[in-house]
Amino acid sequence: MRRALIGAATVAMGLTFAAPAAGLIFAAPAAADPDTAFTNELNTYGIYGQKDYNAWIGKITCKRIATGVDADAFEAAEFVHNQLQRGSTTEQAWKFLAAGLRTYCPDKLPILDQAR
Numbered sequence: 001m002r003r004a005l006i007g008a009a010t011v012a013m014g015l016t017f018a019a020p021a022a023g024l025i026f027a028a029p030a031a032a033d034p035d036t037a038f039t040n041e042l043n044t045y046g047i048y049g050q051k052d053y054n055a056w057i058g059k060i061t062c063k064r065i066a067t068g069v070d071a072d073a074f075e076a077a078e079f080v081h082n083q084l085q086r087g088s089t090t091e092q093a094w095k096f097l098a099a100g101l102r103t104y105c106p107d108k109l110p111i112l113d114q115a116r
Contacts, residue, residue, distance in 0.1 A: 038103045045095045049085060057083045058100030065108050073097065073115035 035055040042054055061076055063069075070076040080100070081093035101109050 034103055038099060041099045041103075042096060045092055045099075047084065047088065047092050047096055054096075055104075057096070058104050061097065061100050062105035062108060065111060066105070073111045076111070 035051055038055055038058060039051045042048070047054070057080060061070070061080055064079060065076055070079055077090070077093045077097045080096050081088065081090060084093060084096065098109075098112060101112065
């Protein structure tokens with residue numbers, strides 16, 4: 001068994017060093033999952049919850065803005081606030097909204113400037 005593991009490691013190392021010389025190119029690792037990055041950002045604001053649920057809120061918020069269901073950032077922030085856990089603050093809802101727009105629909109970010 002040990003010989004097999006050493007043999008596999010030797011082959012892997014050989015491929016690593018021989019690949020560039022042989023003209024082989026390996027694919028770069030895939031970009032980070034935007035839902036995970038979004039969740040990590042939300043956690044810095046004290047917003048927790050299921051990753052998929054929070055990503056859904058972010059994505060559906062973008063759709064609501066795009067289709068006119070929410071006419072401005074105030075309505076979008078209210079929608080977000082109503083979806084967050086009880087006890088979430090208005091500030092957290094606005095941070096969530098900004099993070100969601102940056103992550104899922106950066107073309108909609110100007111609505112935050114309009115809200116100022």
